[in-house]
Amino acid sequence: MTAGWGMLPANRCWAAVRLWRKVTTWSAVGAAFNSNPVRRLDLLQRHGLFGVPELSSTEGFERVQRRALLEAEQLVAKACRTAPGASTVEVFDKLSDTLCRVADLADFIKVAHPDPEYREAGEKTCIKIGTAVEKLNTNVELCRSLKNLLDNQEVMDQLDPETRRVAELFMFDFEISGIHLDEEQRKEAVDLNVKLLDLNNQFLMGCHMPNRIDGRALPTHIHHHFTSEGNYLQIGGLHADSPDDVVREVAYRIFLYPNRDLMDILDQLLSCRNKLARLVGYESYAHRALRGTMAKNPGGSMRYMFTHHFTSSFTRTEKDFKMMKDMKCKLNPRNPVISHVLGGVCVCCRFNIEPSLYSPYFSLGSCMDGLNALFTQLYGVSLLAEQPSAGEVWSEDVRKLVNKQTNKQKIFLTQRASLQDCHFTVRGGRMQDDGRYQLPVVALMLSLPRPGRDAPTLLTPAMMENLFHEMGHAMHSMLGRTRYQHVTGTRCATDFAEVPSILMEYFATDYRVISQFARDYQTGQPLPQSMVTRLCESKKVCGAADTQLQVFYAALDQAYHGKPQSRSTTDILIDLQQKYYGLPCVPNTAWHLRFSHLVGYGAKYYSYLMSRAVASMVWRQCFQKDPLNRDTGERYRREMLAHGGGREPMQMVEDMLQKKPSMEDFVDALVSEMDPDFESIIMDSEN
16 A cells, blocks of 8 residues: 555644734634644554554555455344344344444545545445345345334334334335245346446546546647646636636537437446336335335336426526526627526626625634534534644544534545535444444545645535535534434435425524624634625526426436336437426536435435425424524424434425425425515626
């Protein structure tokens, strides 16, 4: 292994030194994140990644993996001889925890570690553990031990609701893996699942792979926007926020240019998923994926959400498109063609939302100050910045937070360039055999700028909002207190998992919250309320078009995972974009080959719409009047955050809202996000 910058030398750790800002009003957390981290001499024993001793080298993955598989064998044997009862579920959960603690950690390392050898070791471990899990899900004897419990109604009636639900969820895992099939078909199901692991990895790698073009084909004045590679330029994203019309168009056409190999991988992936779903008895992969969610199935309610929302917001969306087209004509009269990436430019032009004007108020330290204050006021939870032990983290830019109340719950934040910000559960919470609670560990990967020589890390408004979003996931994991790891925190129905994170976006755009932390990192002056108002109003610009775009993405995801069609994935995209969005597909582009959510959210991308609707209802009914109310925060924690996947998601929503929402309520909540005074906002911004 090379001595990459991802692992700190054994005799060093971090120390916080000189603060960039001149004011002295940050909390300890804010000061730590607004300081310049440097390493100092430390003779303490070196730890492995996340405190796992073996993971001080890549070879340690093999040892950790081997130990987990050996322990899993012993737990399988124990489960098969355990009499029906709560102990059956406890052994199953311990088995799940044993494998997940290794697989989840490795899943994070394979995407976050800067050393390619560590990433490769993490990926191999994921595949090894994933293959073992697929085999366990078709283990007839193991399934029989669980079935003996579920079939014993007298014993089941004595179990608490969470234990009964977890038992049913474990059986669901068996069923969707084909436990009811004969031996030959079960083997086929395992083979399909293993093949899917490989196809998922291939597609994700392809999604994030930049395209390149001979630099001579592009105007020289835009070369500096892209990465040089000899005579070639690498295009690794859409550059949607660029004010330069040429840069956006070049990036759009080149980054989204069709890749035949990746197209073939996507076709194989969708075909493989369909075969697996049909093999285990489902009408389509979408039917298999949506069982147990709030949506239940891809039937009428899903189509209602798509079509009724499109109808309800049609007029508003048309206005958005007209505004985008007018703006494009002003920017480039010779090329009036517009695409969905123009929305952000319209916001900046209409409202003068220049990120650089806001960034001094959104230093990383001030934002962490705000989050800490918010969590303290709502939940009585405060965070402390703690120096990582030598070797505990994988990069110099990793920050470590602990829950002051427990001093053991850990959140790791890493600043690393990526296409999207992510939350990972590294270790789930669960009640252990000795009566102590296994506290969760989570990691966040955030695409944030590096600190400057004379300034700390400064966030744009969008980055600040993303930070709040991901910390919403983190607190969902941290505040969960489920008995079982299998349903801890974000391990719940996908269309419920996004509710806490999206709800945090509302806090991030409320002046009563922002005013608590948004201060200039040099002068300490608060962000003017007029700028916050303008920022909040700007979110309504192109809001209808943005939501409609999400409807299109969700419909496309459902179409890909529904019954197979005798058309290419590109033809399906063109058809649905015309039906659900309104802007035509740009010729010779293949946006769907960059749709990485097809892997993690296959047939469930609609979850963002469903979760946004729920979050909107919770915000308006519970928090809008007083976003810092402790009683409301505690009720939200008690009714929604604490249960993870241990309760039916819709039941948690009903308990929080104190009503059973209909599909019409979900659609109305989405439509209500579009400001009714849209026209006056536009006029005011132009005056």
